[in-house]
Amino acid sequence: MALDKYEVHEHDVIVIGAGGAGLRAAIEASAQGAKTALICKSLLGKAHTVMAEGGIAAALGNVWPEDNWKVHFRDTMRGGKLLNNWRMAQLHAQEAPDRVKELEAWGALFDRTPDGRILQRDFGGHRYARLAHVGDRTGLEMIRTLQQHAVHKGIDVFMECTITRLLKDGDRIAGAFGYWRESGRFVIFKAKAVVLATGGIGKIWKFTSNSWEYTGDGVTLALDGGAHLIDMECYQFHPTGMVWPPSVRGILVTEGVRGDGGTLKNALGERFMFKYVPEFFRAETADTEEEADRWYTDKKNNRRTPDLLPRDEVARAINTEVKAGRGSPHGGVFLDIASRRDAKYIQRRLPSMYHQFKELADVDITKESMEVGPTAHYMNGGVRVDADTAVTAVPGLFAAGEIAGGLHGANRLGGNSLSDLLVFGRRAGLYAAEYAKNFKGTLTVDAGQVEALARACLDPFERTGGENPYAIHQDLQECMQSLVGIIRTEGELKKALEEVATLRERCRRIKIDGNRQYNPAWHLALDLHSLLTVSHAVTLAALERMESRGGHTRDDYPKTDPELGKVNLVVRKVGTELTVGREPLLQMPPELRQLLEGDK
Amino acid sequence: MTVLDALVEIQREQDPTLAFRYSCRVGMCGSCAVVINGRERWACRTLLASLKTEAVTVRPLYHFPLIRDLVVDMAPFAAKMKAAGAVFVAKEGEEAFAPIGRNVKERRQIDGAIECIGCGACLSACTMVGWNEQYAGPAALNRAFTLMADSRDGAGAERWPLLLSEDALVRCHGQANCTEVCPMELSPTDSILKLRRKSIFQLVRSAHRLDTSGATVVA
Numbered sequence: 001m002a003l004d005k006y007e008v009h010e011h012d013v014i015v016i017g018a019g020g021a022g023l024r025a026a027i028e029a030s031a032q033g034a035k036t037a038l039i040c041k042s043l044l045g046k047a048h049t050v051m052a053e054g055g056i057a058a059a060l061g062n063v064w065p066e067d068n069w070k071v072h073f074r075d076t077m078r079g080g081k082l083l084n085n086w087r088m089a090q091l092h093a094q095e096a097p098d099r100v101k102e103l104e105a106w107g108a109l110f111d112r113t114p115d116g117r118i119l120q121r122d123f124g125g126h127r128y129a130r131l132a133h134v135g136d137r138t139g140l141e142m143i144r145t146l147q148q149h150a151v152h153k154g155i156d157v158f159m160e161c162t163i164t165r166l167l168k169d170g171d172r173i174a175g176a177f178g179y180w181r182e183s184g185r186f187v188i189f190k191a192k193a194v195v196l197a198t199g200g201i202g203k204i205w206k207f208t209s210n211s212w213e214y215t216g217d218g219v220t221l222a223l224d225g226g227a228h229l230i231d232m233e234c235y236q237f238h239p240t241g242m243v244w245p246p247s248v249r250g251i252l253v254t255e256g257v258r259g260d261g262g263t264l265k266n267a268l269g270e271r272f273m274f275k276y277v278p279e280f281f282r283a284e285t286a287d288t289e290e291e292a293d294r295w296y297t298d299k300k301n302n303r304r305t306p307d308l309l310p311r312d313e314v315a316r317a318i319n320t321e322v323k324a325g326r327g328s329p330h331g332g333v334f335l336d337i338a339s340r341r342d343a344k345y346i347q348r349r350l351p352s353m354y355h356q357f358k359e360l361a362d363v364d365i366t367k368e369s370m371e372v373g374p375t376a377h378y379m380n381g382g383v384r385v386d387a388d389t390a391v392t393a394v395p396g397l398f399a400a401g402e403i404a405g406g407l408h409g410a411n412r413l414g415g416n417s418l419s420d421l422l423v424f425g426r427r428a429g430l431y432a433a434e435y436a437k438n439f440k441g442t443l444t445v446d447a448g449q450v451e452a453l454a455r456a457c458l459d460p461f462e463r464t465g466g467e468n469p470y471a472i473h474q475d476l477q478e479c480m481q482s483l484v485g486i487i488r489t490e491g492e493l494k495k496a497l498e499e500v501a502t503l504r505e506r507c508r509r510i511k512i513d514g515n516r517q518y519n520p521a522w523h524l525a526l527d528l529h530s531l532l533t534v535s536h537a538v539t540l541a542a543l544e545r546m547e548s549r550g551g552h553t554r555d556d557y558p559k560t561d562p563e564l565g566k567v568n569l570v571v572r573k574v575g576t577e578l579t580v581g582r583e584p585l586l587q588m589p590p591e592l593r594q595l596l597e598g599d600k
Numbered sequence: 601m602t603v604l605d606a607l608v609e610i611q612r613e614q615d616p617t618l619a620f621r622y623s624c625r626v627g628m629c630g631s632c633a634v635v636i637n638g639r640e641r642w643a644c645r646t647l648l649a650s651l652k653t654e655a656v657t658v659r660p661l662y663h664f665p666l667i668r669d670l671v672v673d674m675a676p677f678a679a680k681m682k683a684a685g686a687v688f689v690a691k692e693g694e695e696a697f698a699p700i701g702r703n704v705k706e707r708r709q710i711d712g713a714i715e716c717i718g719c720g721a722c723l724s725a726c727t728m729v730g731w732n733e734q735y736a737g738p739a740a741l742n743r744a745f746t747l748m749a750d751s752r753d754g755a756g757a758e759r760w761p762l763l764l765s766e767d768a769l770v771r772c773h774g775q776a777n778c779t780e781v782c783p784m785e786l787s788p789t790d791s792i793l794k795l796r797r798k799s800i801f802q803l804v805r806s807a808h809r810l811d812t813s814g815a816t817v818v819a
């Protein structure tokens with residue numbers, strides 16, 4: 001058969017992506033007895049998850065015994081402006097504590113309360129201190145623990161291997177097609193079930209906290225394979241990224257700076273956040289600087305500082321200040337902790353931030369203000385999945401982690417991603433293994449299709465056109481940054497759609513020099529299909545949601561629209577076209593609805 | 601401008617095929633370690649200006665097989681971890697969650713050595729790794745140290761023979777090149793010394809056990 005000339009592997013379950021979600025899925029599938037492969041495009045251990053600093057949200061009740069899954073559920077739904085899939089929010093809140101404890105049983109070591117239990121820290125939007133953490137390197141500990149556990153379990157790992165297409169047999173999943181980055185040779189994975197755990201899409205914007213891997217591959221694999229996306233318009237911009245020097249623009253400045261006393265100021269020295277407290281949060285937010293400052297030491301008798309409003313609110317406020325001409329020299333605002341806390345305290349509480357600014361920007365944050373501005377951070381939406389099983393619309397295809405939509409609704413709370421990875425990573429692995437076990441038919445991979453995929457991948461070497469993939473990526477980032485950023489309007493969104501189409505045309509003229517061996521220009525040329533597809537999907541959905549909600553803000557529709565609050569926007573690929581449609585939210589059972597209404 | 605920024609710019613403007621690894625850009629993932637002006641450093645956190653030289657030379661890490669340009673095969677790194685048994689194995693029968701306090705000696709020892717980002721700089725700088733491919737090297741022994749200090753770990757008995765083999769603890773000559781280059785400011789040298797100290801007790805114990813069971817002692 002024609003597949004003979006390719007390297008072919010056969011498994012029950014393959015997991016694409018080796019961040020927290022992928023590792024946890026692979027561990028579970030393998031524990032269920034499925035022959036499991038784990039595939040990732042960077043080296044094992046370098047996935048985005050390693051960057052997570054703040055912590056993992058779980059209602060352990062260690063610091064506040066009042067905390068339980070019901071409160072966590074309520075906070076998550078409220079934070080998501082009720083667009084969330086309620087069942088995911090429920091499972092997430094219920095199962096997160098077990099997943100955290102399990103990590104410890106596998107060797108992780110979280111920070112401790114004085115009596116030896118897992119310590120929890122405060123974060124925006126969580127009623128109680130809820131984030132289990134390891135200093136400011138929670139992601140590193142999580143990745144190491146999961147990775148060692150996975151390798152120990154004998155899972156087959158394929159590193160620096162990029163998947164470019166899912167393979168199907170009729171309606172069902174049959175495997176995946178990709179290439180080795182090192183040699184450029186193609187490889188075929190035959191599998192009964194596939195779990196997508198490839199993370200997000202942040203590299204479509206110019207200013208982003210995300211790593212180079214976030215080109216939206218998994219989202220595109222899913223769309224091309226027949227799955228659906230939801231809530232793509234609700235992308236999260238984190239309010240505080242670095243803005244200077246240009247090369248580090250977008251790198252995250254943790255919410256912890258404000259948690260530990262830092263405050264936002266404009267060029268006039270005003271603490272401007274007091275001007276931007278929305279009605280929804282007014283009752284629980286301080287309205288004088290004195291009260292806000294007292295809150296840090298006396299949380300019982302004072303209300304929270306507006307500097308710690310949810311991320312969407314703060315990001316919009318900064319944007320408005322800059323547009324009004326009250327920004328910092330390099331187009332951000334000031335984040336000042338230097339004048340508010342002593343140098344020792346800052347260095348002890350925020351060691352990575354201290355080093356980050358010292359080394360990258362030559363700014364001593366114990367002496368000077370930081371310049372910060374919004375940065376693309378997290379995909380709240382993503383591939384639509386069934387809450388309990390993580391299966392997508394395609395039989396045999398599962399998705400978990402940042403790539404999956406639903407849990408976070410229109411806006412994610414900090415810390416709710418790491419817990420998401422574990423809860424739904426495990427579920428995806430479990431149900432993928434079960435699906436594989438119950439599948440009794442045979443699956444065939446179409447040799448003709450593989451041949452065509454391989455040829456398409458090699459096309460850029462053969463062309464005569466003069467386009468450079470880096471230039472196209474840069475132009476896409478400029479386009480998305482200026483036209484599909486935090487604040488959107490119909491005219492700009494339509495213009496973005498046109499530009500994305502033009503960039504797609506330019507892609508046809510990309511010419512790659514050199515050979516296939518570890519050739520980054522070629523890798524990017526192939527990634528561009530994903531980058532353009534997800535840009536298109538985000539823009540389409542943003543046009544359709546004619547209101548402002550959570551991570552999605554329309555200048556031409558600044559209010560929320562109750563009718564649109566009843567639907568998710570769903571993006572599909574029909575033929576070669578992307579379409580967007582409205583679909584009603586899942587109905588929440590009354591006993592859960594009551595939890596939300598209990599106290600506003 | 602950092603060395604990584606410079607590499608990215610060269611890739612964009614001059615040589616689109618220039619191969620190097622990076623991921624997070626903020627010193628968390630450990631992908632971008634290379635040899636800069638003769639010393640192992642992370643490209644993302646090294647400012648060109650801080651090097652104070654007109655021209656800056658960049659080459660791939662030593663002691664790893666070269667793939668292309670600045671990209672090396674990191675497989676030896678994982679292999680060494682395995683050779684030193686540097687994997688957590690929960691103690692049998694112990695309650696799944698055993699508390700380790702927050703300011704106990706055990707915790708302080710582990711915390712001081714745990715933040716390895718797997719960059720490989722220490723292996724590149726280690727002359728003993730250069731001499732002997734089999735040597736487990738600083739990163740793996742450092743990790744083994746944190747596990748040996750961890751009361752929840754149950755694999756000590758299997759790990760000791762690996763650590764006491766001729767390609768592990770005894771190989772280190774204490775030159776501390778690893779400690780000098782570690783971007784996370786860990787001291788694998790210190791971890792190795794502490795493990796050696798522990799191993800003396802261990803040797804005495806196992807020699808005793810072997811003697812009484814009548815087996816021969818392997819030096």
Ligand SMILES: Cc1cc2nc3c(=O)[nH]c(=O)nc-3n(C[C@H](O)[C@H](O)[C@H](O)COP(=O)(O)OP(=O)(O)OC[C@H]3O[C@@H](n4cnc5c(N)ncnc54)[C@H](O)[C@@H]3O)c2cc1C
Nearest residue numbers: 017018019021041048049054055163199401402415417418
């Ligand atoms: C700076 C920063 C700090 C953060 N801090 C926190 C925090 O404190 N708490 C919190 O809850 N969340 C935090 N987040 C968010 C959180 O870290 C991420 O959402 C989460 O780690 C994503 O995990 P994942 O498993 O879905 O994917 P990732 O960890 O991103 O893994 C994706 C995997 O997919 C692979 N992959 C991608 N494309 C392909 C392909 N085509 N073929 C093969 N493999 C592919 C990659 O190689 C990688 O292994 C933070 C994010 C950032 C950027």
Ligand code: SF4
Nearest residue numbers: 716717719720722782
């Ligand atoms: S010990 Fe230090 S130098 Fe060695 S791999 Fe770990 S972080 Fe890198």
